[in-house]
Amino acid sequence: CGLLTGAALVLLERFEAEAMLRAVERCKATMLEAVPTGFMYMLADPAMGRYDLSSLERMTTGGQTIPPATAAEVEEKFGATLMELWGMTELAGPGTTHAWACERRLGSIGVALPxxxxxxxxxxxxxxxxxxxxxxxxxxxxxxxxxxxxxxxxxxxxxxxxxxxxxxxxxxxxxxxxxxxxxxxRKDMINTAGFNVYPAELERVLAAHPDVSMAAVGGVPDREKGELAKAYIVPRPGAEPTVDGIMAHCRKHLAPYKVPRQIQFVPDLPVNSTGKILRRELHTIDDGG
CATH class of the missing domain: 2.30.38.10 (Luciferase; Domain 3)
Incomplete structure (x- = not known):
């Protein structure tokens, strides 16, 4: 805990990508914490290259899974080590993390605390x-x-x-x-024709596509299969991904029943005040296609 070690904490009223980057430079922050989507927003922000982030020594993320490809890009662009941890409100803190001086694996939440x-x-x-x-x-x-x-x-x-x-x-x-x-x-699992499809697995594959900035996957009703996976994709600035290109990428990395049946390109995704994607709100941006 930063307070126990005497560290100064910089708190923002609401997540905003450039404000986070500006705060790192202004306060010479040594540690940065954000949910995975928050890091994705910062990576995609045009201000990313305008601020000095060299004071950072480490970063932590949690709240949602982070695709390994995104984690690697975060480390490269921010110039610091990213540690993924896991916890819940019920646990009043983290339950797992990576040991700072030991092996870690991008995409893993590490091991249970002692x-x-x-x-x-x-x-x-x-x-x-x-x-x-x-x-x-x-x-x-x-x-x-x-x-x-x-x-x-x-x-x-x-x-x-x-x-x-x-x-x-x-x-x-x-x-x-x-x-x-x-x-x-478990509650986000999509059941398609009796097969279990986990949105986060599809999101990790989509995030590895070079033209994808952010992606979220939700279930849409289907008369024959019960539910189908639909991907909502925010393209990287300047990129023009196609449905066929995204589908081909997914087929290379996913079992046939896991490949999203629908793709929708969107300017943004529904998130909460910390930047965490609200999968349950994806229906509000659905175009019905």
Missing amino acids: YVEARIGALEDSAATAPAGEPGELLIRGPIVPMGYYGNEAATEEAFDEGGWFRTGDVAYRDGDGFLWIVDR
Whole structure:
């Protein structure tokens, strides 16, 4: 915590890309924190090259998954190390992160903190542990986990099991070396003809396209398959991506059932005050195509 170490904190009333960049230069900030979409906005802002960011020593991000290609670009353009961490309001702080002096993997949320237990519960039965590499629900146990939701026994019973494990609602997997990777929020999963499609996986692939600045994927109703994945794409400044080009890129990196069935190019995406994409609001910009 910056306050515990005596660091000065620079707070903005609302996220605005150039204001963030200006604050880094003006205050000679050594650490920068933003959600992944916030970094994407800063990368795409014309002011990106006008401010001195050389004071930065490290950056952190969380709140949503960040595509590895975007994380690498952030490190290159900002000239500092980016650390991805994971936490929840219920945990009152982070539950996982990367050790500063040890190996880290772009796109991973690292490993559980020393006082935290993390387990990947099988999607069909969270009491069973999913094997390495297989997605399941991220379960957390330890002193940062509360006893339950005050005055809401139903929510407590749904989120906590008898062993004290908290069901986070995040789908994740643990690789062979113990690093944790978030796949998506379980509630954001798109069910298309019985197949599970996770928007964040598609967004990571889309973000790796050179003409894409930001991307969000949501489900749209379909009479035959129940739901279809639709991608909303903000092009990079000056770029003119095509639907065919985006589709071809997706087919190279995704299983056929995961490829978005619809593409819509948009000037911006619905976000909250911190810059986090609001997937549930994508319908407000949908053109019905």
